[in-house]
Amino acid sequence: MSLLLLQSVFLPIILAPVVYFVGLKMGKNVGWLAFVIMLYSTGLVLYSGIDSDGSLFTNNRLETYSWNPVGEFGLHLDGLSFPFAAIIMILSTTLAVYSMPYMEHRVHEEFHENKKKFSVDAMNRKMALYYSLYVIYAAGMLGTVLATNLIQFYIFFELMLIPSFFLISEFGYGERAKISVMYFLWTHVGAVSLLAGILTVGYFGGSFNFVEIAESGLPNSIRIWVAIAISFGLLMKLAAAGLHVWLPYAHAESPTPISALLSPAMIGIGAYAFLRIFVFILPSIYESIVMAITLWGLLTMIYGGLMAYAQDDLKRLLAYSSVSQMGYIIFGMGSLYYLGVTGSVFHYVSHGTGKALLFMAAGSIIMQTGGIRSIRKLGGLGSKLPITGIAAMIGFLAIVGVPPTNGFQSEWMIFAGAFGGALESGSTSKLIIAALALAGTPITAGYALLTMRKVFFGTLPKDFENLKDPSPLMTIPLLFLCALTLLIGVFPSVITDNLIPLLQSTFGGMT
């Protein structure tokens, strides 16, 4: 069983055509095939994390294959990549099930919108396309976080961008043609900048393999440009304030299961790449930019939160909330302290489950109310859609950082790291920034509670008398993620036990 990770990444890609052809026959039920493929990959990733002594998720696994002339093609599961890989796969698997009823509904709706005549063939074609793109997209994300080589990383990075572009342009809402192009252009401006940075690092660093790159090989004169190119590319992906403009459009107008993958899982990969490249490969460049990163993170937290208040469209609100949450991740990455970075990685997990829950709950509302997304037109849904309501509440609690959700674990670590970093360096300004950032957290609580009130409480509009929760294919994924959110909150060791020692050895641990 030496090909565990290789299988987990390539099996979905290789089987994508099979999914397509099976889909042409089976229609939406091809989702089960996609689900099984995803489940298998997830199982492989989780299994790889189990240590030989039986302790959970503390194992490191490295698979390498020669890949001339670029270097080595490797897949590496360690403390840093495991949380990302696990969440990407768990969300993709869960959403594969959720997508079946939702996308069928969406495609029907689309036939209706375009006044096209419905045919089983057309429906099957749509579903086949959706799921074949879906599995490639998921595998692309997984490959990105497991890559051990800069070129390999970039190829997978593209492999996730391009299917997501098609998923938006083919299945999205509203002006999806325009928005998908916008998405494509912005992310590729970022990707090209990233590529420029990566190629420079590889050229001067002597290798594209992560472990062989020598930071000392980079001439001083170009270091700042490398830092700018790579961080610009990744902050674009992370939707840092100012570079975020594409995100509300893309995430609001994507088909909802894709929003639930784009928003927490995909944009957070920017954080993974940032940590992998800067902390582990270019530590001295990292040290020179942390202050800027911290401030940018703080700005993003507050800006995204403020914008969330101004939204009436439920999905746009969630999109801005993602911007704000990415601010927390960016903020933690700038702490220059092992606990803060741990918090960032952990927050990717928390935001992953939390925001996925929220988008899925939004999807449930959109589907059951016949496409209503305007918060003003909603109300009192708690009594009619109780499972959706509970899921939304737990999702919000996770992003607000309230125990017993996993969001609390990640937020206290982020801020403990911020305070720790500030106190260790003895910098008063850093201490004030950390306190300011923590003082900004009620903004999240504010829009979360306000949204809960407007959507789930209050008077129920008359047309909604007969609404109920959607089918089990949608509610079971919701409940599953609720349980996961709470379990990781109570047992955070599954994330931290392998991650913290790794980061401690990098940053210098606790005395």
Add this chain to the structure above:
Amino acid sequence: MAEEINYLIPWLVFAVPILGALLMPVVARFGNRIRDYYAISTTLVSAILCALMLPLAIAGESFHHQVMWIAALDITAGVLADPLSILMANIVGWLSFSIMIYSLGYMKGEENMTRYWFLMVFFIGSMQLIILSDNFLQLFFGWEGVGLCSYGLISFWNKDLKKDYVGTVGEKAWGIPLAFSPTHAGSKAFLMTRVGDVSFLIGILTLFFFSGTFDFVKLSESHGWAVDLAQSGLLIPVALFIFGGAIGKSAQFPLQEWLPDAMAGPTSVSALIHAATMVKAGVFLIARIGPIFVTAVENVATIMPFFEFVAWIGAITAFLAASQAMVSKELKKVLAYSTVSQIGYMMLAFGVAGLTSDFVFAYTAGFFHLTSHAIFKAALFMAAGAIIHGTHTKYMTEMGGLRTKMRITFVAMTIAAGSLAGIPFLSGFWSKDAILASILGVESSLTLISLYAIASITAVMTAFYSFRMIGMIFFGKPSKYIKKMESDGKHVHEAPVIMYAPYVILAILTLGIGLTGPTVEGFLEGSLAHHLEHSVHMEIHHHEFSLNRIAVSTSIIAVIIGCGSSYLFYIGNKMSPNQVITSIPILSKLQNFFENRWYINSLYYIVFINGSLRLSKFTDKYIETGTLSKLNTVVPNYSITSSKYGGRFDRYVVDGTATRIANLNLFLSRNIRKLQTGIAEQYVFVFTIGIIALIILLG
């Protein structure tokens, strides 16, 4: 004579209700009656488990059990059962149980009872988690758990019907409405306590950096962290930031504004959460960390500013809230303001503890008042619930003359109110007296005089509003509202047994503690002192119980002035309060000022809520949609319109990408021409194959 308990008991005290609550939706499937009894029995089991720990508290000993939680950070989870936590756990456990019984009657016929029971039982578990935790991080789980349940229960009637509003709809101060819907009030409570929690987190995270632990026992065993903190000048700030959490949770100034509006929830909830237990969590926190800080510093004077701050916040809050209780028209709001005010007294006592040479005396006084207040305030709330249930109004002005109609409630409520007022030989008399006496031990005379003056004046106000309440409800003539009700054929009558039994028992308990006050105080002091001496290694002055003459005479005079004036206005009806107020302009101005909550609520709304909403709108208008978004749409629009294919630009991208990648592929290149004429789906397919081939070829 070491007492032993099974290590599982303290864990089960909170695990039983928490897990029990999670099973509530499942149990609810077996029928409503089974669900109701199930909910109550989980709290009974938890209470009995608390009682099993009592021998430990009586012996003044403690029990500590830990398991590994986050191994990488050496963070443990654990339970700490010492006299403080065991006594507190018993108060919470048994009061919760009585209020759960009361709920059976009070909430009869309500919908969504599964949700109600879930939140109540989960609340009780979380509260016990706060009490028994041996570290800050685990305590914080309980801390937020109770906050969540509080939020859920305040917003219980979440349809936001006008009849469920708290406050009088239409009343405004500075243009800000003073009436709140249940879900508004719930969100407000959550958000305001969240502000306190931010401060709490700043405190414990900084402490964690210096000490490397959240564990209370480790913190009191090694004191290196305190030396380091003091050297960097952060000792007092850290203590104050932690106190910030207590300010939020216990509704102390300046975060007191959420509690009055929390009365939008069912009265059973107010009794349990917003009077007897959750709001005491902040006080408990200070009782928990106070001794740790005192023993950690070499010289007590280093930490004194912290205790002075606590004492002042307590005193200010006690006065501020009492002033509002004197003018409130709504029954539950009187009790809410009164709760805020009485918690101020407790804070005052725990603050004073660090300012005197006799730490344990003031510490016991604070804890004693916590105990007696928990009992009589729970009784007052439950009785108030019975009255509101019977009269269908929340306004005291619409009651009057009920003493003949609800005799049992009248007697029980009067005893409880008497205890609140501090009438001799009721529990509140002894505990309030102990607080006053402890203030007299403060070393700085200026602080002593000012704190003592505020506490005494507040005692007068307390006595006044307690009997103003009793007078307005039970004495005088029935109001027009009651008369109309009666003429409509709806008679006000006594509550059912299941409702009055709990508060009658609590009233008897109040009386019982009142008659044995010195013994109870002596017991508490012995138990707490023994523990502080042996576990926290504090120096203790043992002394016999004696009444402080100055304090006793002050509290008796306060009762006479307060009760006497309210007797004149509201019970004997010798004078009309309205006439007096209108004839003295300053009084009516004051009344207005107090009724508008000192304008603090309005100020917060204008600055923080409206301020941030306005900032959000402004940023959205000028930066987000005004600038960034325009920039953003210009680019793709331009690309699309200038492209030969116009709106079909996406196709162009598809073709381009697919072609370029497919070109690398020898197998498929022959078919490209054919494929280009196909539909988008096929391009995607080819693109995928191309990517795979690319990787394989390079590999």
